[in-house]
Amino acid sequence: MNIKKRTFGVVGLGNFGSSVAKELQRFGNHVIGIDISEARVANLADTLSQAMIVDARDDAALRDAGFSDCDTAVVAMGDDLEASILSTMNLKLVGVQVVWAKAATKTHHRILKKLGVDRIVHPEVEVGQHIAQILHNPLMRDYVSLGNGFHVVNFRIPVSLEGRRLNELPHDKTYNLRCIGIMRGSEFIGQDGSECQLQRDDLLLLLGQRNDLHSFAASL
Template identity: 65%
Template sequence: MAEKHRSFGVVGLGNFGSTVARELTRFGNAVIGIDIDEARVSAHADELSQALIVDARDEQAVRESGIGECDMVLVAMGSDLEASIITAINLKLVGVEKIWAKARTKTHHRILSRLGVDRIVHPEVEVGQHVAQVLNNPVIRDFISLGNSYYVVNVRVPEALEGKTLDDLDHREEFSLRCLGVMRGTEFIGDDGKPCELRCDDLLLLLGKRGDLRRFAAQI
């Protein structure tokens, strides 16, 4: 089945917005980027489906930009609270069904939520928390939050576990974790229920609750 591509709008082509817009384009999607700053728009004119100089605080200008036809729009400017809020209102008025927005403060978050924005992101906070988690425990290479305190964690196998098997780890009984897989380089070599002798620097993909994952990482 062919991958379905969608259309996206990004309002605000600063570092955050332009990164999102370029990545969405790289995935094969149609992307309209708008910004009030001519230099920013010019810088991305050749990368996006459309890059337009638009003041998103002006409802008519937003309507004429065509961004209302997009499947989803991201409000990517967070420093100007008033502009962000008015933009979200205007996107609602022109009929955008799915709106994501960047927020910088709790107050900003609450206002956007009251306006019916579908998802509110805090990029600096989220990246900072992510980096701190990884720095805090050297065996954790990366992680993904699944919600409700469940995470998938990428754990590096230390030298002390060389030659051990998944059953030797006791991750299921003692820590209530599930091993989704073991990666050795680019090769997927096993998961729970399959024989697998571990080597130093293999990567364990573990699913479980945050506290259980922390306890497991601490003891290896």
């Protein structure tokens, strides 16, 4: 399936902003990155579609930089509260339909919400929580939150389950979890492989709520 390429604007090219901008560019999108730091702009001059020294607190400068043509913009600086708020307001003013923004504090988050930001992110908090979940559950390799308390988790099959069949596991009846399939190296084994014997280090992909997933992990 081909995904339509879009135009993105990234305001602030620090660690977070530059990571977002480079990934969006890698996916083949048109990315405009701006910062007031000449050094940060220079670092991405050969990577992004456009990298410019622009102060987003000036709405005219945003228009001149092409942000009026952006489908989505990301306000990636969180430490400078005034700059973040003014940049967000100006992005709305120049006609950007979808704005994401980084927040540093709860107060910052509330202000951005009042300004109508479409999604507010707390990168350090979210990454910290993600890492803590994986550290807390040694068999958990990674997970994706789907919202409303549901997650997709991949569990590494321990030695104790080696040789068991997938349909013998208690994930569905006891823990109310749905098995999506198994990853065995680069091979995906779907529901039609319910009779397959589990091998050590297989990754079991399960869908369910956090408490049920934790209980299942503890049982292993």
